[in-house]
Amino acid sequence: MKFSLLIAKRFMLGGRGSGASRFTGWIAIIGLAVGCFALIVSVAVLNGFEARVTDKVVGFEGDLRLTARDPAIDLIEIAAALQGTGLVQSYMPFMERKALVINDFDDSRMVTVKAVDFSKITSFYKLGVDSISNNNSVLMGLLVSQRMNAIPGDRVKLISPIDMPLGFGLPRMLRLPIAATFRAEVLDYDDRMLFISLPAGRQLFVRKTAIDGIDLRFGDQQFPEEARTRIEAVVPTGVEVRSWAELHSGLFSAMRMEKVGAIMVLSLIILVASFNLTSTLALVTYQKVREIGILRTMGVTRPGIRRILLIQGLIIGGLGAACGLIISSALVLLQQKTGIIPLPTEIYIIDSLPMILYLQDIIIIPLIAFSLIILGSLIAGNRATLIQPKEAVQMEK
Amino acid sequence: MILKAENITKSFSNGQRILTVLRGIDFELPEGEIVTIMGPSGSGKSTLLNILGTLDKPTAGDLKINDLDISRLRDRELADLRNRTIGFVFQFHHLLPEFSALENILIPSLIPRKNSNLADRALELLDYVGLTEWKDHYPSELSGGEKLRVAVLRSLINRPQIVLADEPTGNLDMANASNLIQLFIGINRDFKQSLVITTHNPEVADIGHRQFEIVAGKLIQRNS
Known part of the structure; x- marks a missing residue:
């Protein structure tokens, strides 16, 4: 290995006076740098958007949801017990059903009405609403309110x-004032969701005999999967535990x-660059026949020659x-700290391009790159x- | 006997006709002997040397080095044999331009995984040919004769039993050729080095303890 490394370093890009292979070598280096840069940045942006969506979805629903088919199961009692043992930080019982909202001008719209505990709605859900003074009111999605020409204070x-x-x-039929509008900025919630209080829900959904479920929220210190396992172990049979990822499996599998x-498409850039590397090494081989x-003749084996080229390729x-990894990681870090790449807020809701790199990406992407380089x-x-x-030895200078 | 070749035949085919270059050659090399092989260009000298050096395989015949049947060896074993037992000198020096004279001499010693530090031996060899002060110079900074002397030293670094030289003076002027001939005589005398030299230079051929000529694919001894 030491010998192969020595020869590989001295033969680097064709050795002395090898302009052509040096030129193609630099092109290969630039190509690989661009490929890795593109891959890292793209994955970071996708991670960033996924994290935003996840944050919004979790903020709108909670970490886990408990449901029971048997209405005799008291979910509130179970949730209170879980909170008592410290497994969950807070919980929110809810009833949910499609309903028709009608304004004073008799404009109507089908929406999803979620009846929740209004006393803790602003602390449990991230709705961008500070407080609600009137418990017997409606919290309306911003787009619903715009379509209904209804503003806070109006009755619907x-x-x-x-x-x-x-x-x-x-x-x-219930006639309630609009307490406030919320802006969830995720999926179509702003365009189809309304919140009312649980007592109002019980009045409206007369055929429901129990709540539909309970949203649970963990403390920041808990790992969701670990907490879920512990919760599943203690809830009685008949209670279903589902995470936000399962509730929106279609969305999250689409993002995955x-x-x-x-990753596959952008890996093609690295693949092409690695072919360029192959050409460079072939040129080096030609120059060094x-x-x-x-x-x-001196006793280097065929695998030994292959090893020299492999080391050159790896270098x-x-x-x-x-270069690609360092520059792209630096860009991701810079974007996270300063947000230098802005986004038009009217289109993307957020003001700067979200970028996140996870450890697995920092491992997988170089693995892909180095696999293709080795190939x-x-x-x-x-x-x-x-x-x-x-x-070869008969060739003249 | 270090090297023994029996009934070596080598043919080349271009698809339509077969050209037989070597026809049943028998050859032996004892320790400490210089053997020279003459013949015009295309007579098969280099082909024979390549076969003796395990760089090529005969169409027929057996080659044994230290009683080891070469045809039974795998690529890795052949490479190891070449590294330990055989030194090569070619018409062109084939020094690696990225390495200094000293480094070039040392290269064969660095190839085995368990290599020994032969830097002192390399310096002794450089001193032997009077090139000590050129040890750190690159091939491009050496004259043709100096390059070939360094190439000879490279072939000696692992103390091989056999040195095969293929028309070593073919690219040198008279003075440098004469120096190289003296070097071959010297290393045979001082290191008891066995040499097989192919040449079409009668002066070189004359240094052989046994002198052969390839005629019509047959090896014929010129001296007794």
């Missing part, structure tokens, strides 16, 4: 079409697929990949092993 009617007190006739797709031949490719180097190395020493 709520009707749940399937909740008829007698099982037939007209459904129950998007990330995998981006005599030297490789003489090394073979050249590693330099490119390292490219081995292709060139295998070509070099085909050099016949008896022919």
Whole structure:
């Protein structure tokens, strides 16, 4: 290995006076740097957006949700017990159903009405609302309010079409003032969600005999999966525990697929750059045919020649990949600290490009890069092993 | 006997016809002997030397080095054998331009995984040929004769049993050729080094204890 490294370093990019291979070598280094840079930055941006979405979804729903098919199971009692043992920080019982909202001009819109405990709604959900003074009111999604031409202070009617007190006739109707509007900025919640208090929910959803479920929130110090396992162990049979990721599995699997797709497509840049590296090493081999031949006569094996080319490839490719990784990581760090790349807030809601790099990305992306570099180097190395020493040593200067 | 070749035949085929260059050559090399092989260009001298040096395989015949049947050895074993047992000198010096004279001499000693530090031996060899002050110079800074002397020293660094020299003076002027001939005589005398030298230079051929000529693919001894 020591010998191969020595020869690889001295033969680097064709050794003395090898302009062509030096030029293509630099192109390979730049190509690999660009490929790694693009891959890291793209993954960081996708991570950033995913984290924003996750944060919003969790902020709107909680870390875990408990539901029970049997209405006899008292979910509130279970949640209170969990809070008592310290497994959850807080909980929020809710009822949820499609309903019709009607304004004073008789404009109507189908929305999802979620009845929750108004006393802790602003602390439990991240809605951008400080407090609600009137418990018997409506908290309306900003886009719903805009479409309904309704502003805080206006009254709206709520009707749940399937909740008829007698099982037939007209459904129950509530007329409530709008306490405030919220802006969740995730999915279409702002365009279809309304919050009312639990007592109002019980009045409106007359056919519901119990709450639909309970959203749970952990303390910051807990690991969600660990906490979930512990909760699943203590809740009685019949209670289903689901995370926000499971509730929105379609969305999150789409984001995962998007990330995998981006990694695969952008890896092609590295693949092309590694082919360029192969060309460079092939050129080095061509320029060093005599030297490789003489090394073979002196006792260097075919694997030894392959190893020399592999080391060269790793040095050249590693330099490119390292440059790309360092520059892109620095950019991600800079963006996180200063937000130098802005986004138009009217389109993207957020004011700067979100970028996050996880440890797994910092491991996987260099792994991809180095796998492709090794592949490219081995292709060139295998070509070099085909050099016949008896022919190489007959070549004149 | 260090090297023994029996009934070596080598043919080349271009797809339509077969050209036989060597026809049943028998050859032996004892320790401490200089053997020279003459012949015009294309007579098969280099082909024979390549076969003796395990760089090429004969179409037929057996080659044994230290009683080891070469045809049974794998690539790695052949490479190891070449490194330990055989030194090569070619018409062109083939020094590695990125290495100094001293480093070039040392290269064969660095190839084995368990290599020994032969820097002192390399310096002694440089001193032997009067090139000590050129040890740190690169090949581009050496004359043709100096380069070839360094190449000879490189072939000697691992104390090989056999040195094979393929037309070593073919690229040198008279003075440098004469110096190289003296060097070969010297290393044979002082180190008991066995040498097989191919040449078309009669002066070089004359230094052989046994002198051969390849005629029509056959090895014919010129002296008794």
